[in-house]
Amino acid sequence: xxxxxxxxxLLLISNHICFAENILTTKDILxxxxxxxxxxxxxVKDIRNVNLEKGLNSLSFxxxxxxxxxxTSILRGGNLKVLEQNFNYDxxxxxxxxxxxxxKEVTVIKTNLATGTETEEKAVILSTSNGTILKIGNRIxxxxxxxxxxxxxxxxxxxxxxxxxxxxxxxxxxxPLELSYLTQxxxxxxxxxxxxxxxxxxxxxxxxxxxxxxxxxxxxDANVQFVAGNVNRVQNFPKHMRLKKANFAETxxxxxxxxxxxxxxxxxxxxxxxxxxxxxxxTKQLSLFTAQKIPTxxxxxxxxxxxxxxxxxxxxxxxxxxxxIIIDNSKQSNxxxxxxxxxxxxxxxxxxxxxxxxxxxxxxxxxxxEKIKLSIGQAFDITATKKQTSFLKLGDITEAxxxxxxxxxxxxxxQIIFSQFFSNNDFKILNSNISYQENSASEYTWNIKIPxxxxxxxxxxxxxxx
Numbered sequence: 001x002x003x004x005x006x007x008x009x010l011l012l013i014s015n016h017i018c019f020a021e022n023i024l025t026t027k028d029i030l031x032x033x034x035x036x037x038x039x040x041x042x043x044v045k046d047i048r049n050v051n052l053e054k055g056l057n058s059l060s061f062x063x064x065x066x067x068x069x070x071x072t073s074i075l076r077g078g079n080l081k082v083l084e085q086n087f088n089y090d091x092x093x094x095x096x097x098x099x100x101x102x103x104k105e106v107t108v109i110k111t112n113l114a115t116g117t118e119t120e121e122k123a124v125i126l127s128t129s130n131g132t133i134l135k136i137g138n139r140i141x142x143x144x145x146x147x148x149x150x151x152x153x154x155x156x157x158x159x160x161x162x163x164x165x166x167x168x169x170x171x172x173x174x175x176p177l178e179l180s181y182l183t184q185x186x187x188x189x190x191x192x193x194x195x196x197x198x199x200x201x202x203x204x205x206x207x208x209x210x211x212x213x214x215x216x217x218x219x220x221d222a223n224v225q226f227v228a229g230n231v232n233r234v235q236n237f238p239k240h241m242r243l244k245k246a247n248f249a250e251t252x253x254x255x256x257x258x259x260x261x262x263x264x265x266x267x268x269x270x271x272x273x274x275x276x277x278x279x280x281x282x283t284k285q286l287s288l289f290t291a292q293k294i295p296t297x298x299x300x301x302x303x304x305x306x307x308x309x310x311x312x313x314x315x316x317x318x319x320x321x322x323x324x325i326i327i328d329n330s331k332q333s334n335x336x337x338x339x340x341x342x343x344x345x346x347x348x349x350x351x352x353x354x355x356x357x358x359x360x361x362x363x364x365x366x367x368x369x370e371k372i373k374l375s376i377g378q379a380f381d382i383t384a385t386k387k388q389t390s391f392l393k394l395g396d397i398t399e400a401x402x403x404x405x406x407x408x409x410x411x412x413x414x415q416i417i418f419s420q421f422f423s424n425n426d427f428k429i430l431n432s433n434i435s436y437q438e439n440s441a442s443e444y445t446w447n448i449k450i451p452x453x454x455x456x457x458x459x460x461x462x463x464x465x466x
Contacts, residue, residue: 023060024048030176032222034186034278035269036211038340042186044068044219046179052078052169059165065183066161066216073163073181079170086164098128100154107149108134161216185215188226190288190342194325194374196296196358198349203296203327205335205344207288209259209270213278220277224286226259226270228340228365259288261337268338268365291335299324300382301417302406308423310398310464313388321382321416323359325374329366339366346376381409382416382450389459396466399430404458408450419445424464432460 033045044065057080070087108123123134123144134141163179188211195204209226213219259270270288278284300321307313325346330336345360359376366372386404393399408414421443429436429444434456437445450456 022051022057023062024050026063026220029220032219033225034219034222035225035227036186036188037227038188040184040187042183042215044179044181044183047176048179049174050078050177051174052080052167052172054169054172057167057169059167059177061163061165061179062161063217064161064163064179064181065185067184067214068161068163069182069184070163073165073179075165075167075177075179077177078173078175080167082165082167084166087161094148095128097150097154098125098132098148101125101150102128106151108136108144108146109149110144110146183215185213187212187214190228190340191285192339192342192344192363194344194346195355196325196346196348200298200348201296202293203325203346205289205291205294205327207290207339207342209286209288210283211278211286212283213280216280218277218279221275222277224272224276224278226340228268228270228338259286268340270340288340289337293334294327295333297326299326299417300379300414301419302384303419304421305384305386305404305418306402306420308421310400310422310424310427310462312391312400316386316388319384319386320378320380321384322375323377323379325376327372327374328369329372330369336368338368339363339372341365344372344374346374382414383407383409384418390461398464398466399461401459401461405455406448406450406458407455408452411452413449413451416448416450417445418448418458419443422462422464424466426465428463430461430463432458434458434460436460 028048028050029046030049031045031047033047035043035045037043042065046061046064048061050059059075064087068087070085073085075082102125105122105124108121110119110121111117112119121136123136123141126133126135126140131142132144134144163181165179188209191208191210193206193208197203211224211226259272262269262271272286276284276286301324302319302321305319327333327335329339341362341364343360343362346358347355348358349355359374361374361376363372363374384404384406386402388400389403390401391399404418406416406418419439423442427442432446434446434448437447439445446458448456448458
């Protein structure tokens with residue numbers, strides 16, 4: 001398009017030249033694509049069939065998201081130049097009609113409750129700011145107990161949220177146009193259901209995507225994708241809101257999956273292999289994957305059951321071991337896909353094959369070949385009772401001795417892991433009756449075996465220097 005034509009278009013706009021509005025409804029939709037981000041927004045790609053006239057066209061896309069960010073919209077297709085766009089979110093309602101007809105004449109109808117007779121009068125709406133005030137003849141009325149009849153729908157009121165885009169087309173044609181935009185009100189999260197076998201050395205894992213649509217519009221028969229990862233966004237949304245093209249690689253299908261997982265830049269993209277509909281104010285669950293016979297390690301642990309600072313202590317409470325379920329997110333373990341952050345709920349059958357909930361934990365985004373550690377609760381039969389057996393303070397040096405009795409009331413020998421953090425860096429263990437590992441200058445770990453129906457006692461002495 002040369003500079004002369006473009007200057008002519010700008011001249012027409014500046015002189016308020018009007019042209020016919022081309023209203024594009026849901027009947028014109030050829031394809032709908034929704035990409036939902038875990039941080040609570042979505043990318044909508046809406047393709048509609050459009051009849052363009054040569055020259056100026058006003059395209060009104062009805063049924064766009066009520067929480068659209070108009071400044072993010074991109075219109076692609078055809079031989080056209082985008083000139084201007086307006087988002088009309090002022091929707092038809094009783095209040096909006098009353099506001100638009102302020103200082104205008106309407107018809108009001110009152111019904112006599114005793115006789116059923118209707119009385120029709122002309123009224124002028126004086127104000128709606130603090131209740132509706134009417135002038136009917138020579139009288140002023142508030143809280144009018146009747147119906148209002150409006151002569152027309154004001155031009156700037158819409159039945160559905162509408163994005164109007166003014167374009168200049170170089171030729172008359174029928175062509176598909178793709179409108180893409182970002183919107184608030186779309187969100188998703190991952191949820192997992194895990195089932196342990198009787199021996200507690202294998203589990204099955206079902207992944208679910210829970211998608212919520214609060215964007216104010218239905219998405220019917222849509223291709224749906226989900227992005228896992230934290231995408232940075234500038235929090236500067238338009239005041240009316242109440243609340244890019246990428247290169248793909250390493251496409252693959254996971255186990256018994258209903259979604260395809262692939263890399264999207266430094267994020268992960270999950271694509272539903274079929275179309276689905278997500279209605280306004282609806283929550284929908286979609287299967288992410290199913291994996292069977294994942295090897296599992298059950299571990300008992302105690303963490304920081306002593307104070308992190310060394311001081312004279314008299315009273316200690318008994319602690320119960322934390323139950324940890326550890327799995328390897330690898331192909332060798334019948335898993336091996338990037339797992340979005342979410343809640344894992346664990347179940348197990350009793351002796352009569354009745355399923356029971358045994359705990360839950362939250363996982364962060366977990367890459368392939370990483371380990372997953374689920375802390376699902378506290379063990380009833382594995383406990384630790386501790387006490388301080390000596391305390392000595394000489395100038396800048398403090399020494400203390402501790403005794404911890406680990407008790408196992410189970411019928412089987414169990415291995416526990418005890419890790420303890422001390423806040424002072426100038427710190428050392430003087431002696432211990434059970435060997436330990438020094439994880440850092442102030443954190444230590446003991447691996448302790450407890451025979452069935454017995455106890456194991458850990459004794460150690462520490463020294464701290466100010």
